[in-house]
Amino acid sequence: MKGEIDKKLKQRNIKPTAMRELVYEVLDKNKKALSLYEIEQQFDNVERSTIFRTLKTFQDNFLIHSIDDGTGAVKYALCDEGCTCDPDDLHVHYLCNKCGQTHCLRDMPVPKMELPQDFSFESANFVVKGICSNCK
Amino acid sequence: MKGEIDKKLKQRNIKPTAMRELVYEVLDKNKKALSLYEIEQQFDNVERSTIFRTLKTFQDNFLIHSIDDGTGAVKYALCDEGCTCDPDDLHVHYLCNKCGQTHCLRDMPVPKMELPQDFSFESANFVVKGICSNCK
DNA sequence: GAAATACATGCAACAGTATTGCAAAGGTGT
DNA sequence: ACACCTTTGCAATACTGTTGCATGTATTTC
Ligand SMILES: [Mn+2]
Ligand SMILES: [Mn+2]
Ligand SMILES: [Zn+2]
Ligand SMILES: [Zn+2]
Numbered sequence: 001m002k003g004e005i006d007k008k009l010k011q012r013n014i015k016p017t018a019m020r021e022l023v024y025e026v027l028d029k030n031k032k033a034l035s036l037y038e039i040e041q042q043f044d045n046v047e048r049s050t051i052f053r054t055l056k057t058f059q060d061n062f063l064i065h066s067i068d069d070g071t072g073a074v075k076y077a078l079c080d081e082g083c084t085c086d087p088d089d090l091h092v093h094y095l096c097n098k099c100g101q102t103h104c105l106r107d108m109p110v111p112k113m114e115l116p117q118d119f120s121f122e123s124a125n126f127v128v129k130g131i132c133s134n135c136k
Numbered sequence: 137m138k139g140e141i142d143k144k145l146k147q148r149n150i151k152p153t154a155m156r157e158l159v160y161e162v163l164d165k166n167k168k169a170l171s172l173y174e175i176e177q178q179f180d181n182v183e184r185s186t187i188f189r190t191l192k193t194f195q196d197n198f199l200i201h202s203i204d205d206g207t208g209a210v211k212y213a214l215c216d217e218g219c220t221c222d223p224d225d226l227h228v229h230y231l232c233n234k235c236g237q238t239h240c241l242r243d244m245p246v247p248k249m250e251l252p253q254d255f256s257f258e259s260a261n262f263v264v265k266g267i268c269s270n271c272k
Numbered sequence: 273g274a275a276a277t278a279c280a281t282g283c284a285a286c287a288g289t290a291t292t293g294c295a296a297a298g299g300t301g302t
Numbered sequence: 303a304c305a306c307c308t309t310t311g312c313a314a315t316a317c318t319g320t321t322g323c324a325t326g327t328a329t330t331t332c
Contacts, residue, residue: 047311068206070261092249111247118269125206126262133254183282
């Protein structure tokens with residue numbers, strides 16, 4: 001509910017506006033990662049660019065993270081409490097090749113790879129693809 | 137040289153045409169993964185769509201694999217000999233946030249994750265991002 | 273070798289997604 | 303009320319990927 005959402009936004013130093021509350025709500029109630037277009041579809045008359053900038057604000061403040069699952073559209077999902085999107089906060093994502101849904105595997109951290117000499121590890125995108133339990 | 141290239145193409149059941157030889161050569165001599173646009177830039181008057189379809193043919197026959205590194209453009213690199221792009225053939229990729237180059241870490245296999253019950257592992261895209269040794 | 277056939281290429285148009293400029297609207301503090 | 307800053311709406315644009323169709327080139331069939 002609204003009070004809860006505003007609290008989450010303020011925790012991340014994001015001024016709670018009507019738009020932002022709505023976008024947050026959509027991300028929160030869906031249990032999967034959503035693309036800009038999918039978010040847009042859940043409203044009647046909301047501007048794509050406004051949602052776009054809302055997502056940018058969210059991401060800049062680590063309220064959400066983005067996933068590039070290779071489908072052409074970047075998807076977004078809420079971060080866990082206290083997440084700063086550091087290497088230690090990263091988890092694996094799963095794209096179902098059948099239903100096209102992308103899910104956060106929040107309890108599956110991205111493994112730290114032993115990189116070649118003098119290569120730094122700043123972030124990572126690890127997407128596993130297959131058929132999900134629902135589509136099996 | 138040309139004979140070698142034709143051999144590689146034929147090994148993958150790809151009819152060696154002039155175009156295909158040229159595209160293969162570009163991918164082979166560059167030691168990094170290239171986007172469609174970057175490949176296009178290495179020629180004077182070659183059609184984007186022709187290169188596109190050439191890459192598609194290459195990929196369908198496991199001569200190359202594609203990498204979505206999150207920069208917006210898919211990149212392509214030669215597969216190892218005998219690769220069938222199965223889960224066992226997959227390796228990690230590295231994107232340098234500074235120079236923008238993407239490299240295959242061919243000796244770093246994508247780790248097999250223990251997925252949730254009834255989720256299958258068909259393929260994966262694992263991109264590590266940071267600063268490469270060159271840009272350090 | 274000519275005709276028929278299949279395959280490859282070039283050109284142009286289009287689709288999907290992401291991004292920006294700019295003006296109007298809304299909020300905040302004086 | 304006013305000045306100031308942020309957010310939103312609208313429109314236009316950029317960028318990448320993809321397709322239809324006509325033409326050209328190779329391969330097969332007779
Ligand atoms: Mn996630
Ligand atoms: Mn590779
Ligand atoms: Zn599914
Ligand atoms: Zn670099």
